[in-house]
Amino acid sequence: DTAVSQTPKYLVTQMGNDKSIKCEQNLGHDTMYWYKQDSKKFLKIMFSYNNKELIINETVPNRFSPKSPDKAHLNLHINSLELGDSAVYFCASSRPGGAREQFFGPGTRLTVL
């Protein structure tokens, strides 16, 4: 299937732990994004990579570090997890040429206890 996929779908962990969320797209897109949907349901951009190069880095704690090994993958690593990191994290991608439409993965629900 052609899609944006994320693993894991659910992640429950203790405060202070380090965790990673993986994202892959097989749509041939060259730009990938991470969004966070908080408890108030707002979807906000965190990071964007174009051809493995960071192009958007919103005001996000530096405990969050994105890594793009190639243009089909964008992983999110979070150090020293805090209660406030609990949210749903969505990966997205968009076509080459500056296309505005973004295609989203199914989301990863992170719960920090």
Place this chain on the structure above:
Amino acid sequence: DQQVKQNSPSLSVQEGRISILNCDYTNSMFDYFLWYKKYPAEGPTFLISISSIKDKNEDGRFTVFLNKSAKHLSLHIVPSQPGDSAVYFCAASAFGGAQKLVFGQGTRLTINP
């Protein structure tokens, strides 16, 4: 500072009738607008978009209207079907804004049989 606002958290419409979802924005640099549909536990799905050079875009049962002077857009769904029950997000982007999407807080649409 919420640049994209959906002032109705919820809307209930009878099957077969027209659903109208509204969205307002404040940033005059936005030149491209999108609507996404989201089911529970899934990622947002792209529905329809409109460039600021147009005032209407239609795709099947879905039509988006843009009123630039009022900084307002709306999504019309006609006729509404039970499968349209979902949360609808309005999003906007600015040319040169690194393709960042700024989302509204969503409107939950319920279609009643």
